[in-house]
Amino acid sequence: MAQRRIRFGTDGWRAIIGDDYTYENVGYCAQGWADYLRSKNDTDRGVVVGYDMRFGSERFAGVVAEVLAANGIRAYLCRSAQPTPVISHAIVAHGAAGGVTITASHNPADYNGFKVRSDYGGAIMPEVIAELEKHIDAAQDRGKSERMPLEDGKRSGLVEIIDPAPAYEAQVRNLLDVTPIRDAGLRVVNDCMYGAGIGWFQRLIGDGATQIIPINAERNTYFGGIAPEPIPRNLQKMFATTRAEKASVGLATDGDADRLGVCDEHGEIVDQLRVYSLIALYLLEVRGFRGPIVKTLSTSSMLDKLGKLYGVPVIETGVGFKYVAPAMMANDAMVGGEESGGYAFRNHLPERDGLVAGLFILDLIVKLGKPPSELVEYLFSKVGPHYYNRLDIEFPAEQREAILKRLTDSHPEKIAGEQVVSENRTDGFKYVLPDGSWLLIRFSGTEPIMRVYTETSSPERVKAILDAGRALAGV
Numbered sequence: 001m002a003q004r005r006i007r008f009g010t011d012g013w014r015a016i017i018g019d020d021y022t023y024e025n026v027g028y029c030a031q032g033w034a035d036y037l038r039s040k041n042d043t044d045r046g047v048v049v050g051y052d053m054r055f056g057s058e059r060f061a062g063v064v065a066e067v068l069a070a071n072g073i074r075a076y077l078c079r080s081a082q083p084t085p086v087i088s089h090a091i092v093a094h095g096a097a098g099g100v101t102i103t104a105s106h107n108p109a110d111y112n113g114f115k116v117r118s119d120y121g122g123a124i125m126p127e128v129i130a131e132l133e134k135h136i137d138a139a140q141d142r143g144k145s146e147r148m149p150l151e152d153g154k155r156s157g158l159v160e161i162i163d164p165a166p167a168y169e170a171q172v173r174n175l176l177d178v179t180p181i182r183d184a185g186l187r188v189v190n191d192c193m194y195g196a197g198i199g200w201f202q203r204l205i206g207d208g209a210t211q212i213i214p215i216n217a218e219r220n221t222y223f224g225g226i227a228p229e230p231i232p233r234n235l236q237k238m239f240a241t242t243r244a245e246k247a248s249v250g251l252a253t254d255g256d257a258d259r260l261g262v263c264d265e266h267g268e269i270v271d272q273l274r275v276y277s278l279i280a281l282y283l284l285e286v287r288g289f290r291g292p293i294v295k296t297l298s299t300s301s302m303l304d305k306l307g308k309l310y311g312v313p314v315i316e317t318g319v320g321f322k323y324v325a326p327a328m329m330a331n332d333a334m335v336g337g338e339e340s341g342g343y344a345f346r347n348h349l350p351e352r353d354g355l356v357a358g359l360f361i362l363d364l365i366v367k368l369g370k371p372p373s374e375l376v377e378y379l380f381s382k383v384g385p386h387y388y389n390r391l392d393i394e395f396p397a398e399q400r401e402a403i404l405k406r407l408t409d410s411h412p413e414k415i416a417g418e419q420v421v422s423e424n425r426t427d428g429f430k431y432v433l434p435d436g437s438w439l440l441i442r443f444s445g446t447e448p449i450m451r452v453y454t455e456t457s458s459p460e461r462v463k464a465i466l467d468a469g470r471a472l473a474g475v
Contacts, residue, residue: 032136197257230261
């Protein structure tokens, strides 16, 4: 039987461990990356190799290092599991040609992944992904990836064990003076979601009047039975702990700590669109920064209103940091982000960083002297109320083409009784209504799921618009 081809989704290749995700296939991915670098005459700078806390991640990372070493490319192999932004910063710090992180980010526990980063520490561009996939195909066709035993690689100097944490910590301290946060006396519930972010907020803030209350802060490759994605259904323990501890705020990081989830002092979710808008408000008003805002088409229209209010352009891209990162660099953007809770910052990395985003939320609380619920009201005083939700709908794989055809053939004049004023098919099917409310339907790039999103001006309209989207798709 022909071998299934490895294809990259929204952010890397992800597959079920023991099914498609095997040492052999990870070896093909690493061989493809080595061959791509060779085709660009860029084998001298080396590659950073990191991993998260998923089952077997350190061993899969070892395979990547062995393949790179066998191809004469130095592998800077992290000595322990680290957040993706820490690994990405190490690429820049070492002047490497790029990086590989073994992670499936927020996916369920039976997944793992192969995430590639460029020399600027951000997602590789779509055209590079296409070239990389061709090289991986060729490795699969040959049925072979070169490998040098890890210990031989270490002895030869082609595998160098590194600790990327100190350089990343120094970088964060250049971005933000954490002293006001440390001295503020906040009580912060930190849901580590059993992931690579364990201990990092405490490390970055340090000992002081502010107290970090960690939960789910040990390695558990089953992730406690939930996917390590910081969305409400997975954050019930954080909500309850925030209420029980009378905490100031709850902060959650996903499996590789590149995404952030937030709850307010009442243990109620502050959704990702509000979080991104609050971060933008913080940069514009508290820090006084100016520059373009990059957002995906699944992200808040509040950003457009803030852009007008503060006189900065807002640039919309397709979903995924493979689109956000290039747009940030091309436009010297102040901030870039997406609906899934990933945010990136100028003077740092064109890469999602849940740790820096969390520190910025804490600094906003301290500098404006408002708890999160009041910060949301303050945001609404500037842009009006906005309400968001999304449906994640599983469907049989064989129905995908039929669903896609229904959506492609449909051009609705109205959604939930409101006129459709524009339609955007850049990355999915997005319909905008007269007051700026919107509906988006798109397939996940990492899981067999269809997502239906909306943002609108009242909580009552959320369900009606989502129901209309579900009806359009016929699921």
